[in-house]
Amino acid sequence: MLTETIIETRAGDWIVPQNWARFTSEEHRVWDVLFARQQAALRGRAVVEFFQGLDVLHLSKPGIPDFDELNERLFARTGWEVVSVPGLVPDEVFFAHLSRRRFPAGNFIRGTDSLDYIEQPDVFHDVFGHVPLLALPAVADFMQAMGEAGLAAMEAGALHRLARLYWYSVEFGLAREAGATRIYGAGLLSSFGESRFALESETPRRARFDLGRVLRTPYRSDAFQRDYFILDRLDDLPRLLDAVDLAALYRELEALPDLSL
Numbered sequence: 048m049l050t051e052t053i054i055e056t057r058a059g060d061w062i063v064p065q066n067w068a069r070f071t072s073e074e075h076r077v078w079d080v081l082f083a084r085q086q087a088a089l090r091g092r093a094v095v096e097f098f099q100g101l102d103v104l105h106l107s108k109p110g111i112p113d114f115d116e117l118n119e120r121l122f123a124r125t126g127w128e129v130v131s132v133p134g135l136v137p138d139e140v141f142f143a144h145l146s147r148r149r150f151p152a153g154n155f156i157r158g159t160d161s162l163d164y165i166e167q168p169d170v171f172h173d174v175f176g177h178v179p180l181l182a183l184p185a186v187a188d189f190m191q192a193m194g195e196a197g198l199a200a201m202e203a204g205a206l207h208r209l210a211r212l213y214w215y216s217v218e219f220g221l222a223r224e225a226g227a228t229r230i231y232g233a234g235l236l237s238s239f240g241e242s243r244f245a246l247e248s249e250t251p252r253r254a255r256f257d258l259g260r261v262l263r264t265p266y267r268s269d270a271f272q273r274d275y276f277i278l279d280r281l282d283d284l285p286r287l288l289d290a291v292d293l294a295a296l297y298r299e300l301e302a303l304p305d306l307s308l
């Protein structure tokens with residue numbers, strides 16, 4: 048236990064070397080299968096900026112991306128870089144990284160036997176789902192603001208609220224684009240089944256994005272969402288938190304019940 052604690056303290060930022068050379072051809076093949084399948088599934092479903100991000104970051108190159116190569120392009124565009132982590136990291140570590148334009152990405156990939164379900168965010172969810180839109184200034188700015196808002200929410204004992212905002216935008220967000228509803232959330236971009244479900248199923252509720260409502264809507268992390276929120280446009284993201292006193296809003300919402308799932 049002591050050794051673990053010492054290691055954790057020394058690696059307080061939980062960053063581990065990606066050690067890209069160790070990936071096997073089998074692991075690279077899993078990435079290629081997931082990439083080809085998801086790119087086809089997202090045609091006409093993802094915001095166009097997602098495909099532009101894949102392009103400018105050369106993510107169509109076969110195999111698991113080498114973060115050193117990826118970071119040269121990503122950093123040049125928006126000052127973001129991907130750092131390699133062994134899985135879910137503690138909230139305070141996660142949001143601290145975001146606040147410094149560092150995106151924690153898994154240093155492993157799911158097995159061929161579990162292409163459609165992952166316990167922990169792997170390199171496909173993190174890099175295919177989250178990173179392409181980090182090449183877009185509006186999203187790059189919003190993600191850094193989310194890091195800062197996450198740290199402030201923890202201070203205010205309101206992380207569960209901020210986590211909902213993160214969940215219904217960064218992970219499962221929808222946005223209007225060219226007269227249609229499109230996906231921009233990483234959890235949807237990287238999910239074969241839910242990328243269709245979110246746009247086409249009759250089951251979930253889809254509402255125009257409203258910050259107060261999002262902060263009052265619980266979510267589940269083990270099933271498709273029951274609620275999706277739609278931005279009028281993706282470019283509204285960096286202004287979502289403008290002129291909002293989140294701490295005051297958290298206090299106000301304490302007096303109100305959660306909205307039913």
Ligand code: HBI
Binds near residue numbers: 137138214
């Ligand atoms: N750690 N590696 C990693 N990736 C995440 O997406 C992540 C995390 N730790 C905390 C966290 N997400 C959540 O608290 C946010 O989803 C709100």
Ligand code: FE
Binds near residue numbers: 172177218233234
């Ligand atoms: Fe994620």
